[in-house]
Amino acid sequence: MLREFVEMKHYKFAEEAKDWKEAIRMSCEPLEADGTVEANYKEDIIACVEKYGPYIVIIPEVAMPHSQEGAVGVNKTAISFMKLRKPVSFDPNDREKDARLFFTLASCNPEQHLDNMMRLSEMLSNEEIVAALLEANSESDLLEIEKKYLTH
Template identity: 85%
Template sequence: MLKEFVEMKHYKFAEEASDWREAIKMSCEVLEADGTVEANYKDDIIACVEKYGPYIVIIPEVAMPHSQENAIGVHKTAISFMKLNKPVQFDENDREKDARLFFTLASCNPEQHLNNMMRLSEMLSNEQVIEALLKAENEKDLLEIDNRYLKG
């Protein structure tokens, strides 16, 4: 899965984001760059988080930004990866909602989306993968992690 992110150029490494809204915008940039999503998609995700709270932080350090399936402006089903060196806070009263790893989801094909979700869930259930991703600094590291942990 990480190899696919590299091949599709659906990855980004950054030092920090000014806040969680900026982090979501940054995490969508690589999906916008190749036409997977339109510019409005990041605003839709931000609006959902503002309305429903930080539901996108699925485990400490890991966020999964997304809007509803078949969202307006989504042209392909894909996932992108972004790593920040400094975490962003989604809830100042709950540090468990801080995130550094972002897996941004775009979906217009339910079957493909479900497959992506299963693969992502399987990958994130491996604590060694998460630890390695938190240390990753470039695409070479992503390929190494993919080769080491995900070629099962």
């Protein structure tokens, strides 16, 4: 999965974002760059978080920005990865809702999306992989993590 992020250029490394909205916008950039999603998609995700709260922070340090299934402006099913060096807060009263790793989901094919979700959740259930991703700073780091933990 990490190799796919590198091959598709669906990754980004950044120092920080000024707030969670900026982080979501930044996390969508790799998907916008190749037409996977349209420019409106990031604002749809932000609107969902404003409406439903920080449901996208699935475990401490890890956010999974996404909008509704079949959202307008989604042209392909894909995931992009972004790592911030400094965490962004989704809830100033709850540090568990800080995130540095962003896996941004775009879905227009339910079967492919389900497969992506299963592979992603399997990867994120391994604490060593999450710890390694928190230390990653380049595409070669992503490929090393893939080789070490995910190649069977």
